Amino acid sequence: MPSMHERIREDLLLKERALWTAMTSAAPAPAVQKLCNPEVNLMFPQMPILTLEDQSTFEKALEPPFHRFDGYQLDEVRVIIIDLMAGVVTYKVRAMRGKREYLATGSSTWSQGSDGEWLMAHHQETLI
Template sequence: MPTIHERIREEVLRKERALWTAITSADPPPQIKKLSNPEVVLLFPKMPILTLEDEEQFDECLKAPFHRFDGFQLDDVRTIIIDLMAASITYKVYAVRGDQEYRATGSTTWSQAADGEWRIVTHHETLL
């Protein structure tokens, strides 16, 4: 049976993949909002800092073709357990759309909400 830390690592990685599936989808804002803590802060390259305080800006900045890729891959994934209800995951991301490539490092901090679901607290990407 996996330890509690192993289960947290698996769940946070599953949620991070769900985040990237949302980010690369045709309509990212609703899916990203669903994954987010109400006080989420998102830091994407060459964009303003995004929060849910300004939903109009949030929706406008994340609408397609924002990060619209055909596929993505997470490498060098590391998950740090902060406590039983918080974790941070770091990785390198490689994504493609046709002949366009996107390479960056990423980091997301997740916290477990009262309903037991893991939610994004902060997300950050840095271009390589």
């Protein structure tokens, strides 16, 4: 049986992949919002900080072609367990759309609610 920390690592990696799958979809806003803590901060390159305070601004910022890629790859992934209810996932991301390539570092902080659900509290990407 995997240890508690191994299960947390697996859960956080699944959540991070779910985030990227949502962000690269045709309509990312609803799927991304489901992964977010109500107090989330999202920091993407060359964009203002996004929160869920203004739903229309959030949805407009995530409209296609926002992160509309044909595929993505996470490299140098590291999961840092803060405690049994919080963790950080850091990585390099390489995403492609046609011949266009997106290279960035990424970091997401996740917290687990009393219901056991992991929600993102913060996400940041920095172009390389």
